[in-house]
């Protein structure tokens with residue numbers, strides 16, 4: 001079935017992120033990187049489909065969102081640093097317009113501000129980040145993710 005969604009750019013970004021994660025020497029941290037970044041990208045796709053937003057940009061934001069944490073092993077200011085790194089990576093592909101890069105990087109830049117509400121793509125990334133954490137460990141929801149998780153469950157039709 002042709003969904004009409006362009007996937008070549010998603011594939012390119014996934015390939016680049018995969019190559020970067022491959023360089024992480026610690027196998028546990030490397031695996032965590034794959035599980036989290038790839039999981040968030042897939043949650044981004046699902047939420048973008050449900051909310052009728054740009055699936056391709058959402059997927060790319062998901063794949064890149066924690067790139068600063070996984071590349072440097074340091075999560076301090078990782079959203080801002082990650083947005084800068086992502087802009088460089090996306091520009092280098094030559095596949096994205098400046099406007100698209102700005103949208104993806106804005107989502108990455110804002111994704112740690114879970115208590116605030118931003119635009120549709122920013123919110124998709126924040127919710128996808130929460131969703132991956134909660135799907136990975138359904139037995140635990142952190143305090144800072146509780147409210148979003150509750151709203152998400154409602155949106156997804158999870159009754160209890």
Ligand SMILES: [Fe+2]
Pocket residue numbers: 036040065066129
């Ligand atoms: Fe994350």
